[in-house]
Amino acid sequence: MLNSNTSSQRHSETLLLWLLRGLALISGAILLLILFFLIWEAIPLLQQVGLSRFFTDASWHPASNEFNLAPMLAGTLLLTVASVLIATPLGILSAVFCHYYAPPAIAQPYRRLIELLAGIPSVVYGFWGLVVLVPLINRIHPPGPSLLAGTLILTLIILPTIALVADASLASVPPEYVKGAAALGLGRWAMIRGVVLPAARSGLITGAILETGRAIGETMAVLMVCGNVVQVPHSLFDPVRTLTANIALEMAYAVDNHRAALFVSGLVLMGLIALLVAIAEVLNRGQYD
Amino acid sequence: MKKLRTLLPLSIGLATCFWLQSCNSSPKAANQTATSAQSKLVLTGSSTVAPLATEMAKRYESEHPGVRIDVQSGGSSRGIADARQGVADIGMVSRALKENEKDLQAFAIAKDGVSVILNQANPVQQLSDQQIVEIYTKKITNWQAVGGKDAPITVVNKAEGRSTLELFAHYFKLETKDIKSDVVIGDNEQGIKTVAGNPHAIGYVSIGSAEYGATHGTPIKLLPVEGVAASIANVASEKFPISRPLNLVTKTAPTGLQKDFIEFARSPGVQNIVKQQYFVPATQ
Numbered sequence: 347m348l349n350s351n352t353s354s355q356r357h358s359e360t361l362l363l364w365l366l367r368g369l370a371l372i373s374g375a376i377l378l379l380i381l382f383f384l385i386w387e388a389i390p391l392l393q394q395v396g397l398s399r400f401f402t403d404a405s406w407h408p409a410s411n412e413f414n415l416a417p418m419l420a421g422t423l424l425l426t427v428a429s430v431l432i433a434t435p436l437g438i439l440s441a442v443f444c445h446y447y448a449p450p451a452i453a454q455p456y457r458r459l460i461e462l463l464a465g466i467p468s469v470v471y472g473f474w475g476l477v478v479l480v481p482l483i484n485r486i487h488p489p490g491p492s493l494l495a496g497t498l499i500l501t502l503i504i505l506p507t508i509a510l511v512a513d514a515s516l517a518s519v520p521p522e523y524v525k526g527a528a529a530l531g532l533g534r535w536a537m538i539r540g541v542v543l544p545a546a547r548s549g550l551i552t553g554a555i556l557e558t559g560r561a562i563g564e565t566m567a568v569l570m571v572c573g574n575v576v577q578v579p580h581s582l583f584d585p586v587r588t589l590t591a592n593i594a595l596e597m598a599y600a601v602d603n604h605r606a607a608l609f610v611s612g613l614v615l616m617g618l619i620a621l622l623v624a625i626a627e628v629l630n631r632g633q634y635d
Numbered sequence: 636m637k638k639l640r641t642l643l644p645l646s647i648g649l650a651t652c653f654w655l656q657s658c659n660s661s662p663k664a665a666n667q668t669a670t671s672a673q674s675k676l677v678l679t680g681s682s683t684v685a686p687l688a689t690e691m692a693k694r695y696e697s698e699h700p701g702v703r704i705d706v707q708s709g710g711s712s713r714g715i716a717d718a719r720q721g722v723a724d725i726g727m728v729s730r731a732l733k734e735n736e737k738d739l740q741a742f743a744i745a746k747d748g749v750s751v752i753l754n755q756a757n758p759v760q761q762l763s764d765q766q767i768v769e770i771y772t773k774k775i776t777n778w779q780a781v782g783g784k785d786a787p788i789t790v791v792n793k794a795e796g797r798s799t800l801e802l803f804a805h806y807f808k809l810e811t812k813d814i815k816s817d818v819v820i821g822d823n824e825q826g827i828k829t830v831a832g833n834p835h836a837i838g839y840v841s842i843g844s845a846e847y848g849a850t851h852g853t854p855i856k857l858l859p860v861e862g863v864a865a866s867i868a869n870v871a872s873e874k875f876p877i878s879r880p881l882n883l884v885t886k887t888a889p890t891g892l893q894k895d896f897i898e899f900a901r902s903p904g905v906q907n908i909v910k911q912q913y914f915v916p917a918t919q
Contacts, residue, residue, distance in 0.1 A: 405812070407795065407811070407812050408795065409795055409796065409811070410812065476825075476828055476829070476832070477828065477832060480829075480832055480833075481832040481833060484789070484832070484833050484835075488786070488787050488789055488817075488833070488835055489787075489789035489817035489818055489833065489835075489836070490789070490818075490832070490833055491817075491818050491829070569821070570825070573817060573818045573819065574794070574818065574819035574820070575816055575817060575818065575819050576819075585817060585818060585819075587819065594821075595794040595819070595821050596794055596795060596796055598682070598708070598709040598710045598713065599709075599710035599711075599712055599713070599794070599795075599796030599797060600712075600796060601712050601713070601716055604796065
């Protein structure tokens, strides 16, 4: 609004403005289309059995009209929360190390290493988990494929995300803050805890949201190491099935109601992500109040 | 509105695109097959049949330049549905047709069995049908009860809807709901990896994949059923009780390229492909 005068004077800027508006519109439309498609595919079943049965049915046997998604929702949430709880402090501390403790000769290669870690396809982690980690856990406590295996693999997968975003947000803390803290005579750790981390808060939250999104959406690796039994786990060693793994396992074989039920799984996943984004919005806003 | 939801228009469009493309790239080849009015064939269905059909399609394509055969896996149910709706020219189904599927035409191209597999380190050499049922319903949960070590049994099951599960459950007269498992797997390979990595696991997979794995160093062993060794040879001679035909299905009597490919897939010339994939040729 401020530069509406100047933009009317300059043609190129008007062009850019409309181009950007158009692109933004397309992005929004794509999201709405996806949502519309999900609802479109799920609605016949939702009308037929109602939403509540997806949480009150005896079990998940879509071929015989039982559609309980609750164990899979529990599996998804437990896996996500556990891996985010482990990965977030690790990632943030790794970034702190990189910025304030490591000598430059180590910091740079270390950063590249983390970037490399982010580039490895998750199915590779999953395969490693299946042939190495799962047999290992099986020796401690059978059966092996479990919530624990999934949590460890997921932590590995999302760690680079939070580490890199935290790294970037630490880098963007104004140097005056650091100098000011040093002038006050604060020790290195006191400065990091009292000045740097609060200043980078918004970036860190963004990182946490990004890794959580990745954790919720991860499919192949989780499918390979979690055992995929539809149940609410009672211990770390119990197998679980996530919503994503559920779709991947059964989509190829699903027809009619079964297929629609998988689209309901997709809708629930979408709802989870929307909730996550809403939480992030509230957290980030709280900072300026 | 319902038309919107079918993939028919899309697949026709795609098929046309590919057809036009093949015309552009090799006009000569297109002329050769112009009489068959169609130079592209779409096969969808069973993930057990798909690798076999892919190999057959490759050889067919090399013998008939200009013909493109597209093989997509996705389960026997999809093979049935796609063939019925006309989305695919040929459906692939890894079992005999059910009563309500008799409107389709089935052509067996090979046979396969389902074998119960254990880790090689497991001392148990055989299990009765009753023992297998009790293991899969968690009435027996320790290997000691069937003559093995004192260790909990890890029951590996297939995901709902898979034809291997249907065949297994049908033979042992189990309801899929009654099966209580510790691990649920997708394809055969994942099942073999899971049992190979866990000395206390029991699973069941397609006999072709199992025998291939066992003879190529994967630490698994195949259990006999009713005293009959689980082997390709015993499936061929129809001694092995848990077996199934691998079918190509069509909506109506096959014509043109469709018919030609089905005849090709059943001909003695492709039996070496069937054997390579550890299946049993159907024409034996």
